[in-house]
Amino acid sequence: MKKILNALFLTLLTVFTFSSCSDVPAPYDILGEGDVPGLTGDGTKENPYNIEAAQQKQDGSIAWVQGYIVGAIENVYDDKGEFAGNKASFTAPFTITSNVLIAESPDETNESKCLPVKIKNGSELSTALNLKDHPENKGGILLIQGELSAGFGKAALINTTAAVFNNKEIGEEQGGEDLDPDNPLGLDTSVAPLVDLSNNFDDVQHQADYSKAGWINKAVKGNRIWQGAIYDPQKYLAASTYGVNSGETAEYWFVTPYFTVNADKQFTFKATVNKYSETMSLKVFFLQMKDGKMERHEISVTGIPTSGTYQWTSDLKVDLSTYAGQNGFVGFQYMAMRGEEVQTYGIDDILYGEGGGEVPGPGEGTELLTNGGFENWADGYPTGWKSVSTASSATLEQSTDKRSGTSSVLVKGDPSSNKRLGSIEMTLKAGTYVFSAYFKAATADKTSARLGYVPIDEAGKPGSYVYDEYVNEITNADWVTKSYTFSLTEEKKICLVVMNPKSPGKDLLIDDASLKTEDGGIVGGGGVDPEPEQGNLVINPGFENWTAALPTAWDNATYNTGITKEASIVHGGNFSVKQDATATNKLQQEITIEGGKTYRISYWYLDNTPNARTRPWIFWVDGTTTLNDHVNDLRPSTYSVDNVEWQQYSKTLLAPATANKLRFEVRTYKEGDNSGFIYFDDFEVVEVKE
Numbered sequence: 001m002k003k004i005l006n007a008l009f010l011t012l013l014t015v016f017t018f019s020s021c022s023d024v025p026a027p028y029d030i031l032g033e034g035d036v037p038g039l040t041g042d043g044t045k046e047n048p049y050n051i052e053a054a055q056q057k058q059d060g061s062i063a064w065v066q067g068y069i070v071g072a073i074e075n076v077y078d079d080k081g082e083f084a085g086n087k088a089s090f091t092a093p094f095t096i097t098s099n100v101l102i103a104e105s106p107d108e109t110n111e112s113k114c115l116p117v118k119i120k121n122g123s124e125l126s127t128a129l130n131l132k133d134h135p136e137n138k139g140g141i142l143l144i145q146g147e148l149s150a151g152f153g154k155a156a157l158i159n160t161t162a163a164v165f166n167n168k169e170i171g172e173e174q175g176g177e178d179l180d181p182d183n184p185l186g187l188d189t190s191v192a193p194l195v196d197l198s199n200n201f202d203d204v205q206h207q208a209d210y211s212k213a214g215w216i217n218k219a220v221k222g223n224r225i226w227q228g229a230i231y232d233p234q235k236y237l238a239a240s241t242y243g244v245n246s247g248e249t250a251e252y253w254f255v256t257p258y259f260t261v262n263a264d265k266q267f268t269f270k271a272t273v274n275k276y277s278e279t280m281s282l283k284v285f286f287l288q289m290k291d292g293k294m295e296r297h298e299i300s301v302t303g304i305p306t307s308g309t310y311q312w313t314s315d316l317k318v319d320l321s322t323y324a325g326q327n328g329f330v331g332f333q334y335m336a337m338r339g340e341e342v343q344t345y346g347i348d349d350i351l352y353g354e355g356g357g358e359v360p361g362p363g364e365g366t367e368l369l370t371n372g373g374f375e376n377w378a379d380g381y382p383t384g385w386k387s388v389s390t391a392s393s394a395t396l397e398q399s400t401d402k403r404s405g406t407s408s409v410l411v412k413g414d415p416s417s418n419k420r421l422g423s424i425e426m427t428l429k430a431g432t433y434v435f436s437a438y439f440k441a442a443t444a445d446k447t448s449a450r451l452g453y454v455p456i457d458e459a460g461k462p463g464s465y466v467y468d469e470y471v472n473e474i475t476n477a478d479w480v481t482k483s484y485t486f487s488l489t490e491e492k493k494i495c496l497v498v499m500n501p502k503s504p505g506k507d508l509l510i511d512d513a514s515l516k517t518e519d520g521g522i523v524g525g526g527g528v529d530p531e532p533e534q535g536n537l538v539i540n541p542g543f544e545n546w547t548a549a550l551p552t553a554w555d556n557a558t559y560n561t562g563i564t565k566e567a568s569i570v571h572g573g574n575f576s577v578k579q580d581a582t583a584t585n586k587l588q589q590e591i592t593i594e595g596g597k598t599y600r601i602s603y604w605y606l607d608n609t610p611n612a613r614t615r616p617w618i619f620w621v622d623g624t625t626t627l628n629d630h631v632n633d634l635r636p637s638t639y640s641v642d643n644v645e646w647q648q649y650s651k652t653l654l655a656p657a658t659a660n661k662l663r664f665e666v667r668t669y670k671e672g673d674n675s676g677f678i679y680f681d682d683f684e685v686v687e688v689k690e
Contacts, residue, residue: 067102204228415505431520609676
């Protein structure tokens, strides 16, 4: 309040001292009409950054910026109607509603002296500010809050949420909440305490602030709070230093509803970390209100991860026995000082109740596997454990180091890529299934494992892999077990899979696998062995291996442009390709094929942005000559449509008789403000035998 009053005083002093200046509403509109600020500001609402300061401070932080609306960044199209880029426009009529340009002077026409401001189409900001519908806004003073990050390939203000224009507050301001020193988290003890509680975060939205009735999500330091994260199939809550200036500290709290501690109940959760450093922590507290003031009692939780890349540690126990019979809250405190990289903690599956989050047993009901003990082998594979699809990717060996019987299966590790033991394809009825197995490290090196399954489509192509959490720190001292319960709402063809992850990528022993159900079963009583297909002809199809800045076998820099390695947003494995839309960028590999044979050509892509689009650009090739066969299938005129889910391109085509190669290329094109990205993963070219 003191800062606001100071700003108000300075503004009024300016008005009375310089009679030529127009009145403006204090404390926000610091500029008078025609004024150019002498100070760069500090990014607050009372003292916003000017254009030059905003252009210089492109660090992802949230700040207020002020300037005159002078134009917009418009899309440009060529004679064929194809998108050809962007350009700054300073004169009406305007055609775009998703951005404006602001500058120090209302008459500015030099684009380099302007700051692009992105305003989401359909938002309150866009409705009020866009120049297409409101050309009269040009020349007006805009005070706006957003993220200081690149847009349109230059310094910009993006993710805007609040503004002041024509003396009117628009949108919702980020941060800035005054905390009650006696109750900084806003604990509410006026409600009846719960006896049980849980949250699996199935209701989160990706990278959106999370809210749920009764739960508290609050920033004590920093501009953000806990946000939803969705990386199929995992949905969880994440806190990070994104948007925090280097050297500054973030402190974000997530607090449960009010509940009563019972000595017979357990409180459990699971957690993950990425880019851990000694300047970050995830702590757990029991919170109470005493005499009108919040008290916090730290609970030491064994096993909160301090290493790894988004690997989950399950069944973390919060010991509340000291507080049995008392009422209170459990609070998760994320604290971190921003370093060179963004540091993240994630939490999931919060559960307070009888038994807490104990791992389920091996299941009850009918056993569906006939060789779960890996006793029977043929042609180097355990019977029933060889998928004809890419679900089976590991090198297997029969081992006499077994839990029971005479043998187990050894799944060779590979530090460069995930490897999978896959079952034969089986069509399961709708129902609930429990997949379990025992694990042991094959050597003195610790290893990891992950149970899951993958749907198989009618063409024999694997869909999106569905996994349980990781089992980490597996040693060669003892066999450990894990069970994974999953449900199918309809009849579905699947493969069971056990991943041996590339981190750490050591050899893994598996024995006594089981698949049980009480209400499902195998359609027809068993799996069907389809005719084997030739393996995937694409080299490094999942982009697990990289050489410098490019993925192995996709390393011709002329035809692989605008790409970076992506570890967070993937369809399968550990990595995907992230491609920007700053130009028509390509991703290409030429593959040797045989003319006259039929091939299935497929890949997965994620277009979850209005600011980039993609399509395939594939050719059959005869020597060095491209062929025009299947032009509509391989080079369609249509582009991708935005979707929050991964989408698959898949075509099964007969190669021309003269073709000896397939030029497998996909492209990312400019769209909107060109700030978006397309993600690619799991490419495939497989011969299909009729």
